[in-house]
Amino acid sequence: MAWAVLLAGLTWFSTRNDPPTVREQRTLAEAGPVVDGAIGELVAAAFDAVPVLMPPEIHRGCRVTPFADGATLSREVELAVPGGEERALLERIAERLPTTWRAGVRVTTDGPRLRADAGEFVVVRGRPVADGRIRLIVDTGCRLVGDGYVRPGPGAAGAEVGVLAEALRALGGSAAGTEAAVTAPCPGGGIVRTAWSGVGEPATSPQAALASLAGGAPVVQTPELYAYRRDGVAVLADLHPDGVRVGATSGCAR
Structure with a gap:
């Protein structure tokens, strides 16, 4: 009986104080600020290119578990860079990103690929999509929706x-x-x-x-x-x- 009471007490404390330990425990609402912040980090790291932000996209219909529907949030940055410099730019971006992201570039049969971990189970990928053009994608994977993603406000015009x-x-x-x-x-x-x-x-x-x-x-x-x-x-x-x-x-x- 004492063991059962102790286990119940530890479970109660953990659910209210410990952070989620797997992606499926974090909602889209919780992952949204991480994704938005990652976009800013990527733009800052690509200061020697011409960047544009694409609108956020939410894809519904995935399944977190066999019994729970979810959604995926993704955001993109498009970069323009002189033709032939795509790989070099990806490598410079990887070097400039926070060290905790463990960013790196590998060369595949389809060209250079950047990959990084922005934290909170948010993945960053990058690759050339045309001559002089690179696409960087920040993706949450399938999550419970929770309170939903709140898109950042437009801010003051500049x-x-x-x-x-x-x-x-x-x-x-x-x-x-x-x-x-x-x-x-x-x-x-x-x-x-x-x-x-x-x-x-x-x-x-x-x-x-x-x-x-x-x-x-x-x-x-x-x-x-x-x-x-x-x-x-x-x-x-x-x-x-x-x-x-x-x-x-x-x-x-x-």
Whole structure:
């Protein structure tokens, strides 16, 4: 009887004071701030590239256990870097990330792959997806939803708004269709913020239209991508036959 009482008491204390020990015990709500913080760390570590933040995505329908449904939260950072420097950039990012992340880059038959552990069972992966383009993904794996993920607020508009509007004018569009900003906390304080907007098919070549804003020296110029820096703001233009989508990012300056 004494043993049963002691075991019950220890179990009660543990459930209220000990942190969860496996991923399945941590909810999406608890993992959200870790994911958001990891995005800021990645942007800060990739200061010599042109970054843009993609909107968070929640995928429902996975199963935490045979009896419990769950969801996965993932966030991405797209990086533009001169062609041929993708592996070197991934290696520099790995070196700059916190040592507790145990980040590293290995070369596979499909190219270089970055992998890191942001803590709380949150995984970071990175790889080139095209010439001059890298995708970094922060992923929670399947979790119980809990109170749900709360997306970081848009924060106060910064220099990215004016630079985005300037790019849209050069392309013959306007900022009226600007999408909601995507943000994440910077490791040293403040936020990194990407404002997105799209325009229809420009009347002239997007590369030619944006060349003057890039000072004639874009970071990346391919048929599908044009990236440059303007007054400390990173600008990445996705070029498609039916239109252009432009993202402008400020924050997490080194």
